[in-house]
């Protein structure tokens with residue numbers, strides 16, 4: 001029987017590639033463009049945070065039935081187009097929550113305790129010449145979380161163990177957190193009442209630049225911003241200026257506005273830790289995400305309910 005055609009848009013995981021190749025006829029779009037006969041045979045697209053599925057890509061496969069992204073974020077997929085064409089969309093929530101939350105806490109501790117700076121200090125041979133100086137305590141700091149979904153809640157749980165009082169902003173107050181976490185109906189109020197603020201919400205038109213100059217200034221010269229969501233949540237030029245001018249205390253960033261490019265000025269700032277969008281990049285989670293992508297595709301082609309449908 002003719003194998004089902006699946007197009008992959010970028011090389012996210014060699015395990016995923018092997019597993020998909022064992023089951024489907026795979027077209028790796030970053031290696032070879034497909035001809036029109038091949039395009040007609042493609043019924044699924046696997047995309048990622050590196051390269052999503054825009055309207056052009058979706059329109060170029062007339063038999064497309066499903067877009068499965070190797071990510072929890074779906075901001076790189078034209079969801080409206082998929083809806084109009086009746087194309088299903090799946091993502092990989094839950095399996096990556098712990099890793100992203102761990103990375104976020106790691107960034108916060110790293111910035112507070114100047115872990116990367118300490119490492120550079122020792123490696124550069126500076127230790128015998130002078131004292132390193134003092135850092136800032138993480139335990140007990142007031143933590144503000146933008147978006148108390150799966151990842152935000154996992155960060156809250158971890159931060160609680162460090163004795164941090166937790167506040168959050170989301171569209172509506174979460175009744176089950178009432179009495180435990182303090183709700184702020186605006187990001188500005190959250191920032192004004194937090195020492196460390198985490199960005200964890202999904203990127204949508206409403207949440208783009210949710211961290212703007214006013215919010216950064218409310219967080220203030222001793223405040224720390226941790227972003228493990230999307231670069232576009234933050235007005236990046238404003239963030240860079242605030243860090244350069246000392247209007248913000250520090251930042252831990254896993255995501256940027258124009259990945260893989262990072263604003264040059266950030267490269268020289270000591271109070272900033274920069275990661276190459278690796279929040280969920282562990283061996284274990286990579287496999288779990290790949291298995292979930294495949295399980296969704298198999299469910300779809302068996303006409304079973306999708307495991308993690310977006311739409």
Ligand SMILES: O=CC(=O)O
Nearest residue numbers: 049070071072073
């Ligand atoms: O950024 C990572 C993801 O959306 O999974």
